Amino acid sequence: MVLLIKRLLPRRTYEILEAIGTQLVMIAVVAPFFFIFFYMFWNSLKPDYLFFEPGTWFFEPLWSNYTDVFEYSDLIPNIVNSLIISTAATLIGLFCGLLTAYTVARYNLRKLAMAILVTRMIPYITALVPFWIVYKHVGLLNTHAGIILSHLVITIPFGVWIMMGFIEDIPKDLEEAAWIDGASRTQAFVRIVLPLSTPGMVATAILCFIFSWNNFQLALVLGGFDVSTAPVSVFKYADPEAGGSGQMMAAATLVTLPVFFIVLLIQKQLTAGLTIGGVKQ
């Protein structure tokens, strides 16, 4: 069929038709993804009564859903908590990840790498029972430090695995050249490997941050009335009767949009990071 059309039409026309066809297919493919985020934002501006008329798409935008979320929910303080927790967990995870990834890559410590991989397999719920018991004894429940510590379970193994991919891509020759010039291993690491792995570190940091930011289960159990994270606040809207559909979508939009901006800014490095993290295991 395609071949027949190809033969019948002049080459130029066929190329144009093919380009249009590709665009249509791609639009159809990404539509379900685009639509959900569009719906999220669009409905965050909708007055609640319009939820009962799903066919109405145009209306006077209503920003009060956002101010209602600020006023009636603990989302804003919890976004601040989330920023603190995710930043701290990311920095520690990146530090540990960088050092371990370097030694794993250069000294070929496969067993250590496998042990770290196993820690990634542990379901959070299995770790949460003992975490909760210990935290209750030492008073870490409902604190920043407690949630940051638990988030290290996400960021350290992830940081190690992604940084390993990036460091393996740095040619060893450069370090060897530095050794010949009299630099020690440590000096070569600081002067050569660190600067060269900066792009990888940025990608790793952002991915660690996003995974920590999005994590719900750890803070749900270990957080509480004083300190919790953004997903826990968003979860409180899971019942449409709690705050109405408008506030629901406003809360969802508030925690989703910042991440999207980051992704759009550094899409390429992120793709590299996610692929390395997945494939090189």
Next chain:
Amino acid sequence: MAVTHKALAPGLDDRRARESLGSRLLEWLDLQMPIVFNIPTVVFLFGLVAVPISIVFATSFTDWQLITKPDPDFVGLDNYVKPWSDERWLGAIWHTFAYAVASVGGQFVLGLATAMLFNRSFAGKAFYRSVWMMPMVAMSVAISLVWILFFDNAFGILNYGLEGLGLSGIEWITSPEWALVSLIIVGIWHHTPFMTLILLAGLQSLPQDPFEAARIDGASRWQMLVHITLPLLKTHIMVALILRSIFGVKEFDTILAITEGGPRYASETMNLNIYFNAFEYQYMGEAAAKGVFFFLFILCVQSILVKLRKRKWSY
């Protein structure tokens, strides 16, 4: 070499002493690097993983309940035996399995199709890929909220569409038959992009020669897919399947937010079951035993898939 030169220069004794201390430290660090550099990671992971696992293991042999039985007694393997006569727990195992298999299967088919679409050059590819990647970084609780509105029986957009087509609406998340199916749809939506990303990386690393040869021999597109692309892609396919199956088994956020395991436990997975046991009913002993079982279950899933990757797929 450098040190001897400095030793000959007069008036540098102080500096020499300092340098030798510094260089001795550097020398020591160089020799001990694999140990020193791994101290932070190993300390953290030991404290955050090995210690908790031992505690959960110890707890699993007791009948500890926070409120009703605060002083735990040793009960041996009771907690490992009892759940097997509990229909709710058996159901949870089945739901976990069904959810993981169905959602990963859907993700794989769609992921492969889209990876092949993205593996060509066309205008606006970067833009489409950005949109495509968005679910991967979106907060699962936030997108669950959107799906809750979509699934609404009376006013959700899905039933509105179905009714517009003249069909009758479905009780997506309020009927036991459809609740798990709805969650599988969300799972496919949420994680297909990850599958695409890994398979696309695989497709981009394939050699072009076999395809040229097959084209010259007159192979159809379908034949090329089955006999060339899939076998060559096997490493990437297995990695993607292993990762997604493990995360599928562990799925928690969307299930708790959308159905809370209901209605009547019809969509409750092992993860949720343990969560309710530990933090709602506060049966710590039982939850610990189930948690240990859940961890072993995941390790089994992983090792089975890793074995499959080594055996059957070696062409």
